[in-house]
Amino acid sequence: MFDIKWIRENPDAFDAGLKGRNRPPAAAQVLALDAKLRAEQTLLQETQARRNAASKEIGAAKAKGGDGAALIAEVAAFKERLQQGEEATRRFEVEIRDLLAGFPNAPASDVPVGVDESANREVRRSGTPRAFDFKPKEHFDLGESLGLMDFEAAARVSGARFVVLKGALARLERALGAFMLDLHTREFGYTEVSPPVLVRDHAAFGTAQLPKFEDDLFQTKPPRAPEDSDSGGRFWLVPTAEVPLTNLVREQILDQAALPMRMTAQTLCFRAEAGAAGKDTRGMIRQHQFIKVELVSVTAPEQSDAEHERMTACAEEVLKRLDLPYRVVMLSTGDMGFAAKKTYDIEVWLPGQDRFREISSCSNCGDFQARRMNARYRTEGQKGTRFVHTLNGSGLAIGRTLIAVLENYQNRDGSIAVPVALRPYMGGLETIARTD
RNA sequence: GGAGAGGUGGCCGAGUGGCCUAAGGCGGCGGUUUGCUAAACCGUUGUACGGUUGAAAAGCCGUACCGAGGGUUCGAAUCCCUCCCUCUCCGCCA
Numbered sequence A: 001m002f003d004i005k006w007i008r009e010n011p012d013a014f015d016a017g018l019k020g021r022n023r024p025p026a027a028a029q030v031l032a033l034d035a036k037l038r039a040e041q042t043l044l045q046e047t048q049a050r051r052n053a054a055s056k057e058i059g060a061a062k063a064k065g066g067d068g069a070a071l072i073a074e075v076a077a078f079k080e081r082l083q084q085g086e087e088a089t090r091r092f093e094v095e096i097r098d099l100l101a102g103f104p105n106a107p108a109s110d111v112p113v114g115v116d117e118s119a120n121r122e123v124r125r126s127g128t129p130r131a132f133d134f135k136p137k138e139h140f141d142l143g144e145s146l147g148l149m150d151f152e153a154a155a156r157v158s159g160a161r162f163v164v165l166k167g168a169l170a171r172l173e174r175a176l177g178a179f180m181l182d183l184h185t186r187e188f189g190y191t192e193v194s195p196p197v198l199v200r201d202h203a204a205f206g207t208a209q210l211p212k213f214e215d216d217l218f219q220t221k222p223p224r225a226p227e228d229s230d231s232g233g234r235f236w237l238v239p240t241a242e243v244p245l246t247n248l249v250r251e252q253i254l255d256q257a258a259l260p261m262r263m264t265a266q267t268l269c270f271r272a273e274a275g276a277a278g279k280d281t282r283g284m285i286r287q288h289q290f291i292k293v294e295l296v297s298v299t300a301p302e303q304s305d306a307e308h309e310r311m312t313a314c315a316e317e318v319l320k321r322l323d324l325p326y327r328v329v330m331l332s333t334g335d336m337g338f339a340a341k342k343t344y345d346i347e348v349w350l351p352g353q354d355r356f357r358e359i360s361s362c363s364n365c366g367d368f369q370a371r372r373m374n375a376r377y378r379t380e381g382q383k384g385t386r387f388v389h390t391l392n393g394s395g396l397a398i399g400r401t402l403i404a405v406l407e408n409y410q411n412r413d414g415s416i417a418v419p420v421a422l423r424p425y426m427g428g429l430e431t432i433a434r435t436d
Numbered sequence B: 001g002g003a004g005a006g007g008u009g010g011c012c013g014a015g016u017g018g019c020c021u022a023a024g025g026c027g028g029c030g031g032u033u034u035g036c037u038a039a040a041c042c043g044u045u046g047u048a049c050g051g052u053u054g055a056a057a058a059g060c061c062g063u064a065c066c067g068a069g070g071g072u073u074c075g076a077a078u079c080c081c082u083c084c085c086u087c088u089c090c091g092c093c094a
Helices: A004-009 A011-020 A027-063 A069-076 A079-101 A139-146 A151-158 A167-187 A201-206 A242-247 A301-321 A368-373 A398-408 A420-426
Strands: A121-126 A235-237 A253-255 A261-270 A289-299 A326-330 A342-350 A355-364 A376-378 A389-397
Touching (some): A027 A069, A027 A079, A121 A301, A167 A301, A167 A398, A201 A235, A242 A368, A342 A389, A389 A398
Parallel strands (some): A253 A376
Antiparallel strands (some): A289 A389, A342 A355
């Protein structure tokens, strides 16, 4: 969400940001609306001032024993004008707010400009893809051959884009989550959180899933919810723990001493993925439901760039410990998410697909979400409050990490070596193999 | 699901039609006092918009904001309606 004052003072910078996002300029439209609103406000305020003065006189007259009838008739005539002014003012306010809520965040100055992922810039690589002396399989072949990954069973229960993991693979999923949480909490100072995964409209608005991306979300509501209420008693299933974690500071005024605030959570994530039909239909890459360990930081504005690098490094460390090759990519203006001003994607090497695939996305949202959430902080010794900066990143997506382990650690016979770092979490198991 | 109670400034909390320009307290900030700290005392205290003075910093005036929206009224934190949210007890439930 943009600050209307900032747009007033920097209309060109605002339009430049939109241009980077491949959108037409809009400052003129915003400012015209803003001018109309303020003119309407001024008119309303003047009328209100006259009404207030007259009403005061009526009160004084009555106190002296008079009836103030002449004044009452005079003030009553204001009524219609006041109502019209209030209605017009409110209408413009809503219009501006809705308009502002629909603009994506302005990209940071070092973000490559482009229309899509082809303009993304590779930043660095780590690890060397293993040389196979056989043709490496894709994860779904490996999992199904092991008898531990069952898409048909999942389809019988829930339809397409779900999976059932069993035995050692179910445990591997659990091990990955525990491993990541331990790393982030013990070594990187993140506080483990177990948040709600059903959230209200205002929380989804705060992190900018609403109002533009409603179609990507599952929603639900309790039985017998009041039919006539605005939201219908609705909840949204979170597409990422970013939503509840970031919203933990909504409507709060934090002490600067509490910053940076670092939180991590493992949660289920739910995505309707309406527009993605036909893409990655096989396997676990794109599911309606998956588990992810999320990292969220809340910082002072001056800290957020450094925190962004640090957060990305924390996510990368998971892959390093698992000895999985990856690269880091800075997304172009056209490929970034709505709320982000700068994003690093981490892409893991998948030998079965012979390509890098996204496994984490780390974004600095600046004050974009903080404005929507009204999340501020106060510095001791200074007047007033400032909006915090918020950052989020996957650390990592568990399902895709599991895929990466299967494909990178596969043996010729279809068995899977367990990465050394995960063995303590797997009861010392060294190899996942078919058991029947 | 049943019954009840609530939502007021950074926080707690008073406030049943005009004296609300929201009491009081806490916290914050500034000051006085003081080897230092603490305490005490004095002062101060939000957001948005408009107008105005000023080179600026800032000041002054006005309007709105007491969960949201609508209504009654010359006038609403206060009365009425709808909605949202929270809490308590009971019931059900992992």
